[in-house]
Amino acid sequence: MTDAVVTRGLTKRFRGGQVAVADLDLDVPQGSVFGFLGPNGSGKTTTIRMLVGLAAPTSGTVQLLGEAMPRGSAAALPRVGALIEGPACYPFLSGEANLIRLDMADRTADPRTRTARVDTALQRVGLLAARRKRYKAYSLGMRQRLGLASALLRQRDLLVLDEPTNGLDPQGTREIRALIRSVAEEGATVFLSSHLLAEVEQVCTHAAVLSHGRLVANGTVDSLRTAAAGHLVVSTQDAGVAVGTLRRLGVKEVTCEGGQVSGLADSVPPEVACAALVADGVRVQSLGVQRPSLEEAFVALTGEGFDVAE
Amino acid sequence: MSPSNRTGLLRSELRTLFRRLRTLMMLAVLAGVPILLAWAVKAFSGPSGPGEGPPFLYQVSSNGLFVALTALIVTLPLFLPLAVGVVAGDSVSGEANQGTLRYLLVVPTGRGRLLAVKLASVIVFGAVAAFTVALVGMAIGALLFPLGPVTLLSGDTIGSGAAFGRALLVAGYVGVSMAGLGALGVFVSTITDVPIAAMATTVTLAIASQIVDAIPQLHALHPWLFSHYWLAFGDLLRQPMYTADVNRGLLMQAGYVVVFGALAWARFTSRDILS
Numbered sequence: 001m002t003d004a005v006v007t008r009g010l011t012k013r014f015r016g017g018q019v020a021v022a023d024l025d026l027d028v029p030q031g032s033v034f035g036f037l038g039p040n041g042s043g044k045t046t047t048i049r050m051l052v053g054l055a056a057p058t059s060g061t062v063q064l065l066g067e068a069m070p071r072g073s074a075a076a077l078p079r080v081g082a083l084i085e086g087p088a089c090y091p092f093l094s095g096e097a098n099l100i101r102l103d104m105a106d107r108t109a110d111p112r113t114r115t116a117r118v119d120t121a122l123q124r125v126g127l128l129a130a131r132r133k134r135y136k137a138y139s140l141g142m143r144q145r146l147g148l149a150s151a152l153l154r155q156r157d158l159l160v161l162d163e164p165t166n167g168l169d170p171q172g173t174r175e176i177r178a179l180i181r182s183v184a185e186e187g188a189t190v191f192l193s194s195h196l197l198a199e200v201e202q203v204c205t206h207a208a209v210l211s212h213g214r215l216v217a218n219g220t221v222d223s224l225r226t227a228a229a230g231h232l233v234v235s236t237q238d239a240g241v242a243v244g245t246l247r248r249l250g251v252k253e254v255t256c257e258g259g260q261v262s263g264l265a266d267s268v269p270p271e272v273a274c275a276a277l278v279a280d281g282v283r284v285q286s287l288g289v290q291r292p293s294l295e296e297a298f299v300a301l302t303g304e305g306f307d308v309a310e
Numbered sequence: 311m312s313p314s315n316r317t318g319l320l321r322s323e324l325r326t327l328f329r330r331l332r333t334l335m336m337l338a339v340l341a342g343v344p345i346l347l348a349w350a351v352k353a354f355s356g357p358s359g360p361g362e363g364p365p366f367l368y369q370v371s372s373n374g375l376f377v378a379l380t381a382l383i384v385t386l387p388l389f390l391p392l393a394v395g396v397v398a399g400d401s402v403s404g405e406a407n408q409g410t411l412r413y414l415l416v417v418p419t420g421r422g423r424l425l426a427v428k429l430a431s432v433i434v435f436g437a438v439a440a441f442t443v444a445l446v447g448m449a450i451g452a453l454l455f456p457l458g459p460v461t462l463l464s465g466d467t468i469g470s471g472a473a474f475g476r477a478l479l480v481a482g483y484v485g486v487s488m489a490g491l492g493a494l495g496v497f498v499s500t501i502t503d504v505p506i507a508a509m510a511t512t513v514t515l516a517i518a519s520q521i522v523d524a525i526p527q528l529h530a531l532h533p534w535l536f537s538h539y540w541l542a543f544g545d546l547l548r549q550p551m552y553t554a555d556v557n558r559g560l561l562m563q564a565g566y567v568v569v570f571g572a573l574a575w576a577r578f579t580s581r582d583i584l585s
Contacts, residue, residue, distance in 0.1 A: 052416045055582035077418035084416070088409025092330055104315070104322035105417045111315050150413065 002066045004030045004158050004189035005051060010060035012046050012213075020046040022213040024060070028191055028206070033184050035200035035221065036193040038210035039302055044193045045085050047210070048162055051191075052082055065157055078108045081156040083164055087147025091136035095127055095146050098135055102150050109154060121149040126175065140167035148176070152183075159183055162193045177203055201294045211302040224297055232265040232273060235285040245280045249273060265289045319419055323431045327397065333435070336393040337442050343389065344381035344447030348374075352454045365544075373460055374451025375470070378477050379547075381447040382440065382484050386540055390439055391516035394488045397435045398495025399509030401428040402578065406503040406585040421579045429496050429571055436488030444481035448474070466549035480543045487543075487559060490536035490566030491516050497574040503585050533558075536566050 005028035012021040021043040028034045038044050049055040051062055053070030062069040067076035089098040099118045103109050109117075122128045125145040130138070138146065144167050151159055161180070165173045180203050184190050194200055200207055200221070207224055209217040217224055232251060236242050242261045246254045251263035251273070274287050292300070327333055351370045362368065364383050369376040402425070405411035414424060451457075460473035468476070495512035502508050519537040522528050532538050539559030545552040 049412075049582070049584065053418075054412055054415060055584065073418050074420060077416055080416070082413075082416045084412055086409070088413060090326060090408070090410060093326065097329075101322050101326060102413060102417055104318035105414055105419045107315055107318065107419075109315060109318075111318065 002030070002063075003027045004032075004065060005034075005191060006063040007047075007051075008061050010047070010050060010062060011058050012043075012050060012055065013058040020213055021050070024210075024213075024215055026208060026215070026218070028189060030189050031184070031187060032206045033180065033190045033192060033204045035204035035207035036191060036210065037195065037197070037200060037207055037298060038193075039195060042210045042302070043213040044210055045162060046213075048082075048084055048160055048191075048193060052077065052080065052084070052160060054084070078106065078154070079157040080160060081151030081153070081158070082160040082162075083147045083151050084160070084162050086163070086166065087143045087150075089135040089143070089146060092134060094132050094134055095138065095142075095149075096122065096131040098146065099150055099153060103153055106154075117153055121152045124152055124179065125149045141169060141172050144168055145172070148179070155186075156183075156188055158189045158191065160191045160193075163195075164192065165194075165196065165199060173199070197293075197295045197298055207294075209298060209301050216301045217297075221294065225291060225294055230265040230289045230291045231262045232268070232270060232287070233260060233262045233290055234273075234277065234282075234287045235259055236261065236277075236282050237285075238282045241280055242277055242282045245277050245282060246273065249276055259285075262290075319423065320427045320430060323427050324434060327431055327435065328438075333397065336396065337439065340385060340389055340393060340439055340442050341446040343385050344377050344443060345450050347381055347384065348377045348447070348450040348454050370451070371455055373473075374453070374455035374457050375448060375460060375473055375477055377451030377455070378444045378447030379480065381443045382480060382543070383541075385443050386484065387520060388517070390436075390443070390484070390488060391491055392513055393439050394432065394436045394492050395495055395512035395516060396509050398432045398492045399499050399507075399512040400505045401432055401496050402499040402574075403502050403508045404499075404505040406583070407505050409585060411585060412583050415583060422575060425496070425500075425571075425575055425578050428499075429493060429567070429574070432492035432496055433489045433567070436492050437482070437485030440481045440485035440488065444477060444484075448477060462547050462549050463544060464548040468549065476547060479546050483543045483546060483556060483559070484540070486563055487540050490563040490570075493567040493570040493574070494536070497570040497577070500574045500578040500581075536562060538562070 005026060007024050007026040010021060010024040013019050024047060036044055046055065050057050051064060051069065053073045056070065064072065064076040065079055069076065090101065093101065096118060099121060100114065103114050103118065122131050125148050127142065127145050127149060130142060135146065144164065148164060165176050168176060177199065180190055180192065192200065192204060204221050206219065207221050208215055234242055236259060239256050239259055239261050243254055243256050246261065246263050249268050251268050254261065254263040270287060270289050274284065277284050348370065355371060364380055366376045366380045366383070370380060405414065415421065457470050459467045459469055461467050491512065494515060495508065498511045499508040516537065519535045523532055523535050523538055539555055539562060542555035542559045545556055
């Protein structure tokens with residue numbers, strides 16, 4: 001089974017010489033929910049534009065559902081639903097009329113099932129009641145939902161969703177998460193670009209992290225989380241003794257803060273550390289290994305700074 | 311592929327264009343010209359002689375059909391090119407500015423196909439605009455003034471049925487005359503993502519073409535100006551019809567559509583859509 005998205009050496013250099021995406025090798029397994037992470041300005045949207053053939057790579061290749069892009073657009077894109085950099089519709093048309101316009105533009109869509117498919121898509125995103133309202137009267141959340149509805153107009157093999165929960169309230173975010181899960185259960189691959197780590201952690205099976213246009217991590221969500229080192233944390237009244245014991249065992253970066261002693265957990269198994277501490281007479285109140293959240297892993301990979309990447 | 315959806319994009323494009331309030335307002339303004347003209351002649355029917363006011367105006371009160379012809383002459387320099395310039399200039403840049411261009415392209419529509427549909431709908435709009443002026447002119451003329459045999463520019467007289475046919479022919483020629491400007495506007499529209507800039511450029515080109523055409527010293531350029539044969543429709547009001555200039559006009563429009571259609575295609579199919 002070929003991967004849903006494969007890129008090799010994908011690079012985009014803009015006319016000013018600025019490199020937006022550099023030498024990107026992505027493999028998005030079929031049926032996965034793939035989180036595409038990165039701070040603002042890291043090249044996520046530029047990558048997506050190249051995936052769907054809106055922008056031409058400076059060098060490198062894209063394979064979308066087995067078709068070389070952009071040459072294979074006509075074969076691949078009908079099987080792809082996309083939400084790219086926010087929704088965009090005709091403000092003077094109703095939500096329903098906007099979907100009909102897109103469906104009429106699709107030469108491969110069956111006009112006989114159009115009404116039914118438009119209804120289903122509107123219903124899936126909870127917009128059925130507002131179908132006849134003009135798009136310009138829609139709130140940001142409703143617009144986002146309509147954008148998702150257009151991605152769901154047909155049975156898709158791949159959904160490319162760029163920040164799909166942008167502007168949604170907490171209920172809306174939950175609904176979208178449920179929607180992504182249900183689409184994935186139907187067998188579609190979901191490529192989800194986001195900077196909301198909780199979102200990715202909850203729905204994604206795989207993730208890649210982009211920083212300054214370069215891939216800094218790539219794999220299953222679990223492997224990303226464990227790749228960042230865990231910490232051995234000991235609570236005790238005998239902190240001074242514990243520090244000595246751990247250092248003797250070879251634990252690195254041992255620090256002591258109040259009654260808590262911690263160090264990198266990778267070299268010494270916790271059961272060995274525990275036995276040694278007890279043997280040294282340390283009154284251990286608790287001992288455990290803390291795994292970082294995806295957020296901590298993300299910050300460790302992309303840097304702490306608040307500034308937009310150049 | 312179901313054959314019934316082959317024309318879906320074009321139908322959807324025309325539906326979107328003619329459902330838009332702006333399009334309807336422009337057609338309403340165009341329709342207002344013959345109405346204003348006929349009302350003015352009817353209400354203040356002071357005798358206006360030949361040479362006073364636009365051509366044919368003095369004939370309006372004796373034959374309502376001339377309302378249509380006078381209105382076409384009056385709208386040809388500015389109102390018709392303005393309407394076509396707005397629709398053509400907005401055609402691609404408007405979609406880009408609004409963001410709908412990226413969604414149309416990932417449907418996928420195919421860039422060449424989308425451009426062809428845009429060009430076709432601009433040409434259709436030019437014809438609809440010309441026929442709006444002509445048909446509203448005929449209707450209001452028939453309502454307010456007598457209809458009857460028409461004396462042509464060559465001095466021959468034809469029956470009112472034949473005259474009606476000639477007026478439709480003139481409207482058709484004027485409509486086709488907007489095609490070259492439309493293609494130019496679509497090309498401009500592929501260069502920028504700012505619709506107002508594309509519209510203003512297109513309308514400016516329409517006026518510049520007429521200014522150059524009015525300067526005798528620049529006569530070497532005249533046969534290349536898309537507006538040069540716009541007024542050749544007067545030749546259709548002779549017996550027999552004099553078609554040399556009309557044919558040149560039609561050929562010129564076809565040439566502009568081919569050249570600027572090709573330029574627009576070269577530009578649009580090679581650029582990155584970053585809007």
